[in-house]
Amino acid sequence: MTxxxxxxxxxxxxxxxxxxxxxxxxxxxxxxxxxxxxxPGILAQLEYVAALGVDGIWICPFYPSPxxxxxxxxxxxxxxxxxxxxxxxxxxxxxxxxxLGLKVIVDQVWSHTSDQHPWFQTSRQNRTNAKAxxxxxxxxxxxxxxxxxxxxxxxxxxxxxxxxxxQYYLHNFLAAQPDLNVHHGEVQAxxxxxxxxxxxxxxxxxxxxxxxxxxxNPALPNN
Numbered sequence: 343m344t345x346x347x348x349x350x351x352x353x354x355x356x357x358x359x360x361x362x363x364x365x366x367x368x369x370x371x372x373x374x375x376x377x378x379x380x381x382p383g384i385l386a387q388l389e390y391v392a393a394l395g396v397d398g399i400w401i402c403p404f405y406p407s408p409x410x411x412x413x414x415x416x417x418x419x420x421x422x423x424x425x426x427x428x429x430x431x432x433x434x435x436x437x438x439x440x441x442l443g444l445k446v447i448v449d450q451v452w453s454h455t456s457d458q459h460p461w462f463q464t465s466r467q468n469r470t471n472a473k474a475x476x477x478x479x480x481x482x483x484x485x486x487x488x489x490x491x492x493x494x495x496x497x498x499x500x501x502x503x504x505x506x507x508x509q510y511y512l513h514n515f516l517a518a519q520p521d522l523n524v525h526h527g528e529v530q531a532x533x534x535x536x537x538x539x540x541x542x543x544x545x546x547x548x549x550x551x552x553x554x555x556x557x558x559n560p561a562l563p564n565n
Contacts, residue, residue: 356397356445356546357445357546357547360397360398360445361395361396361397361398362396362397362398362399362400362445362447363391363394363396363398363399363400364399364400364402365384365391365399365400365401365402366379366402367379367380367381367383367384367401367402367404367413367426368412368413368425368426370383370384370387371383371384371386371387373385373386378425378426379426380425380426380427380431381404381422381426381427381428381431381432381435382427382431382434382435384399384401384435385431385434385435385438388435388438388439388442388444389442391444392442392443392444396444397444397445398439398444398445398446398447398546399439399444399445399446399447400447400448400449400549401446401447401448401449402449403416403449403451404422404423404426404427404432404448405417405418405419405420405421405422405423406418406421406422406423406424407423407456408456408458408518410456410516410518410519411515411516411518411519414449414451414515414519414551415454415455415456415457415458415516415518415519416451416455416456416459417455417456417458417459418459418460419450419536419539420536420539420540432543433543433544436543436544436545437544440544445546445547446544446545446546447545447546447547447548447549448540448545448548448549449548449549449551450536450537450540450548450549450550450551451551451552452522452524452533452536452550452551452553452556453514453521453522453524453551453552453553453555453556454513454514454515454519454520454521454522454555455519455520455522456518456519457517457518457519457520458518461473461476461477461522461532462476462477462520464476465477465479466504466506466507466511467506467507468506468507469507469509473528475523475526476522476523476526476528476529476532477511477512477520477521477522477523478511478512478520478521478522478523478558479504479507479509479510479511479512480501480509480510480511480512480562481509481510482503482509482510488500488501488510489501489510489562490562490563490564490565491564491565492512492514492562492564492565493565494513494514494515494516494517495514495515496515496516500512500513500514501513502517502520512558514552514555515552521555521558524556524557525557525558525560
């Protein structure tokens with residue numbers, strides 16, 4: 343996903359053949375001495391990055407997160423984790439990057455959320471709430487075991503039991519990262535609104551993490 347091109351733009355998209363400098367905020371540059379890298383730290387080093395001759399930067403997740411998977415377990419798609427700063431810090435970073443001629447790409451993690459995300463907290467309440475089908479839920483087999491033999495990328499079964507709903511939910515990664523049901527139209531609309539939020543803020547594009555896990559076979563067959 344990238345910002346729209348203008349009619350006067352060159353026929354070749356800027357991103358085709360571009361060289362991006364990947365930044366993992368936590369370890370890149372600590373501006374306040376707390377031992378954790380942050381957005382002001384990135385801002386402080388932008389001139390150095392620009393001097394390398396790259397076309398832009400790709401910033402790994404900096405969103406609010408319990409950090410069970412180093413930020414790839416997102417609890418709020420449209421804010422900044424206090425560890426890393428504030429939205430105003432991000433705006434300043436973005437403005438300076440553009441002044442230096444750097445494009446800014448941000449990670450988007452749309453396959454799954456944190457189990458602390460409000461969407462999941464609502465979804466797990468019962469089987470009839472407004473977000474009941476926003477995640478991949480399934481009944482157990484008659485013997486109580488998971489609905490199929492799918493495995494998590496991080497090892498073990500890809501299903502976790504939720505005692506409140508009396509169902510399993512799918513997690514292709516950690517149990518703390520429930521998979522979104524991206525087949526659901528409302529989920530698609532909500533995710534596109536997230537992308538629009540960041541594009542409207544001024545980012546030049548998004549890098550989609552594990553896009554190959556956006557969809558699943560709704561029939562839930564064994565592998």
